[in-house]
Amino acid sequence: MTVTLEQGRLVATARDDAARLAEAAGADIRLLSSPDEMVDASALFARVWRVDVDRSHVNPGLLVALAHSDNYVAGAFRGGRLIGASVGFFHPPAESALHSHITGVDAAVAGRGVGRALKFHQRAWALEHGARRMTWTFDPLVARNAYFNVQTLAARGIRYLSDFYGVMSDGVNAGQESDRMLIEWTLDDEPASGEVDTGAPPVLVVADDRPAALPLPADAAAVRVDIPRDIEGLRTRDPDAARLWRLALRGALSPLMAGGWRLVGVSREGSYHLERPL
Structure with a gap:
């Protein structure tokens, strides 16, 4: 892949943004590689979604396979302990789009910028690998996630997905239908947005x-x-x-x-x- 001067500057700026946010969150964010790290990441996802570890949304073997095939599997560490993790994979057209499948942060550090730092680390990694768009889904009833995705990141809500995953039995989603909002983040846009005018009827x-x-x-x-x-x-x-x-x-x-x-x-x-x- 040929990288233009403009693309190189964009990647460098994205790396700087990611490093600044990781430092502010007190986290060391890096790609995961060893089987033990994949076990820890899978266990973290199980804790966040309140299920037994053997029912984690992403098992260690799948994480190994995704990382081995050059997809995104990263963790946030503090004092050598895993406090957050994120997983993404390329989707067609593979050279331009990454789907961020799951991101979780330990409850003990929730609300302290670790999730945001992970998202910007993922953005920098995606840009380095030639992607220009990132997609993911979120529960549109969770107001803080909606604000973060649309206002903080300036991602676009592009589709409402009714009962997207079907029946879910984890501690977060059980007992309700799994509607999701599909979000698209244009990675070479400015990742910030102003406050919204709520005066509409x-x-x-x-x-x-x-x-x-x-x-x-x-x-x-x-x-x-x-x-x-x-x-x-x-x-x-x-x-x-x-x-x-x-x-x-x-x-x-x-x-x-x-x-x-x-x-x-x-x-x-x-x-x-x-x-x-x-």
């Missing part, structure tokens, strides 16, 4: 922890779709309400996105902002 709002749908204004150029700020807490204290939210968000976001409405932002409070297609 809402089509879904929070009313005493329950969803309340509103009609789509016929002449609205933009609309707002609200979600709970803490769906995980709601799932614990009121599982029935949480299940209602899954169906309500699907009913609001899925037809809008299928109809060409563009997801252009997410507020810190938990609101999706969409603009009508031109």
Whole structure:
């Protein structure tokens, strides 16, 4: 692969960004290679998703195979202990796109920048390997993940996927359908975005922890779709309400996105902002 001067500068900047964020998070991030490291990474994913280690979403043998075939398997360490891990693989067209399959961070260090540092390490690695796009999925009901993906990274929500994985039995996803938002991150864009204007008319709002749908204004150029700020807490204290939210968000976001409405932002409070297609 021939690397242009501009591409070389982009990769160098991405490496610097990744190193700065890793230092800020107090983490040493590197690729994993040994079988023992793969066992540790698989066990970390099991802890994060609250399942027995033999039911981890990614087993050690698969991690070995992915790393051996030059895909992305990396870990974040602090004091020699694995505190986070991330896995990605190339998808067609292989020379330009990486799918980030799973990223997990130990609960003891959650919210301290380790996940963000892993994502930027993955970005730098992908650019070094010729990729220009990265895709992944996330639960669109988790407001903090929506804000991070769309606002912090400036990734684009491109498709609403209903019950994407089917029935899941782990401690995070059990008892609900596995809807996901497909995200695409253009890696050579500036990875930052401003705050979103939430003044658009809402089509879904929070009313005493329950969803309340509103009609789509016929002449609205933009609309707002609200979600709970803490769906995980709601799932614990009121599982029935949480299940209602899954169906309500699907009913609001899925037809809008299928109809060409563009997801252009997410507020810190938990609101999706969409603009009508031109």
